[in-house]
Amino acid sequence: MNKKNNKPITISTHKKDNLYFAVGYSEKRKIIRIALPQKSKEEAIFEITKYHPKFSVSDQYSDTAEMISNIYHGRDVKFNIKMLDIGESTINTPFEMDVILEVAKIPYGSVKTYKEIAKLLDSHAYRAVGTAIGKNPFPILIPCHRVIRSDGKIGEFRGGTPMKVEILKNEGIKIDDLKLRFSKK
DNA sequence: TGCCCGCCGGGTG
DNA sequence: CACCCGGCGGGCA
Numbered sequence: 001m002n003k004k005n006n007k008p009i010t011i012s013t014h015k016k017d018n019l020y021f022a023v024g025y026s027e028k029r030k031i032i033r034i035a036l037p038q039k040s041k042e043e044a045i046f047e048i049t050k051y052h053p054k055f056s057v058s059d060q061y062s063d064t065a066e067m068i069s070n071i072y073h074g075r076d077v078k079f080n081i082k083m084l085d086i087g088e089s090t091i092n093t094p095f096e097m098d099v100i101l102e103v104a105k106i107p108y109g110s111v112k113t114y115k116e117i118a119k120l121l122d123s124h125a126y127r128a129v130g131t132a133i134g135k136n137p138f139p140i141l142i143p144c145h146r147v148i149r150s151d152g153k154i155g156e157f158r159g160g161t162p163m164k165v166e167i168l169k170n171e172g173i174k175i176d177d178l179k180l181r182f183s184k185k
Numbered sequence: 186t187g188c189c190c191g192c193c194g195g196g197t198g
Numbered sequence: 199c200a201c202c203c204g205g206c207g208g209g210c211a
Contacts, residue, residue: 095194114206118193128194130205149206156205164205 003090008054009033013041014065016073020044021065024052030085033137034068036159051090051137071140074170076108079141089137095125099132106146109171111180113150126150134158140167152183 009024009032019037022044026032035047049055071077081104091097102117114133118126129147136144139158145167149155154175157164165175174181 093195118206123193125193125206127192127204127206131194131203132205134205144205147205151207158205161205 002051003092004050005032005052005088005090006054007052007088008056009048009052010060011045011048011055011057012059012061012065013044013057014062014069015041016066016069019069019072021069021072022048023061023065023068024048024055025061025064026085026088028085028088030088031064031083031138031141032085032089034139034141036139036163037069037072068140072167072170074167074172076171084138084141090135091137095121095128096132096135099129100136100138100142103133103136103144103147104142106143108143109173111146111148111168111173114147114155115150117147130156148180152180154178154180 007027009026011022011024014021018039020041020043021037022035023031024033033048033051035044038044038047045057067077091100098121099117102120106112114129115126117129118124133144133147136142145157145164154161154165161178165178169175
């Protein structure tokens, strides 16, 4: 099963257009997990609590939840990686860490392929890169939606490919039928 | 295009 | 240690 962290966290939510965003904060007052938007507040909170069962809900961090929503809807928001409690998050192995840090560098409005991420790590493990990205505890903020397949197809996403396409389109990326419009292949 | 098989890191028992 | 399983790639029909 998925690994759990039993330290207490605080969860805040934000609603926009019938989508509910949630963010979990550790005791260090850093972000420990972000939920992809859900159709109800309960589902959004559960996206966090399945990994962090000890929690309380407050509006203390709802500004951050709103920031996540803004990024989702296409705003280019700057953030500092120090806002993240990577150490207490569900990221375990050095490989997962390297992948996440590499993904964090992908600028707004651009994409990289799974293979390119592997290459940047001096590795051929593009298959494992996909797996590691799938575990990203900070979706949207760490832009795993900006990692696509080498053939120009958009590829998989924890929140479903359609959601990935939507976020990329919100960033101004041109996509036709689940493929990059200007893909060479 | 779609499929199939190879690839690599991690989780499981 | 020996599987098994993925947000993948590339070759080939």
